Amino acid sequence: MSTLKVEQISKSFHHHQILNQVSFELGASGIYGLLGRNGMGKSTLFKIMTNQIFADAGQVKFANMDIRKQPELAARLFLMSETDLYPNSMRVQQALDWTNKFYDHFDQVFATKLLDQFGLAPHQRIGHLSTGYRTIFKLIVALCVPADFIFLDEPVLGLDANYRDLFYQALIESYTQRPRTFVIATHLIGEIEHLIDHVFILAHGELLVNQSTESLLEQSHAVSGPAKVVDDYTENVRVIGSDRLGGLKVVYVLGDLDETKILPDVVKLEKVALQELFIHLTTTEVAVNDN
16 A cells, blocks of 8 residues: 655635645555644645645645546545534435445445444434534444544544444444555544644644654653752753743643753653643644654
């Protein structure tokens, strides 16, 4: 299975730059996280990558072919988003049957299993589904289509904690049975930290982070203790943010600490969770790339 390359993609709407020369590559299998604050271009990028809208500049290549010039590649790419693809009058099972005709090797067995696990009745009309069950229906389709690259834009919208956990389990099961590439855009960063192999972070149209999750988290440190001692210990290292409460301070560092300094007894050193790291990175906009 081939890689998908995003090369120098730029896009503007009404003279507002949404994406600015964004480049990265998706491997033939893996689970990626595409993170960014509201309005940072995640959905726009997904639509460009699945050939639903055109970029102003740059190109997306699948197997070194421009996807705009190869319409037959459409079935290899799938985007699950807020957009409804099926008529409201269509029943759930009818929609799955219709999808099976469009995509060869649609996994009907797994779809039936997921319908049962999520408690979604096949005879229900799509237009009568609640927001949560509409999301569940879309997730079932996304996990069962035989596409090589599957893009999930806010995939757990409207789902309670139990259903979100069930979806994550289903995603792992699907990926284990047939490894392929998933890209998840979500604001629930803490819930996907253990799922994603690689992190992309968009900020103001540019790619701020392009790094494996493991290496990014290994480079992050939360240094806490008395403010003056913490400031002295973190002098001349890459500070991306801080919190302060009275005389105590937490400094967030990305990168190596100064190995020539001994950690004071009153200072505590911890790793930083991905969500906390995301907050500070998108506030300070420190570029991190490990291509």
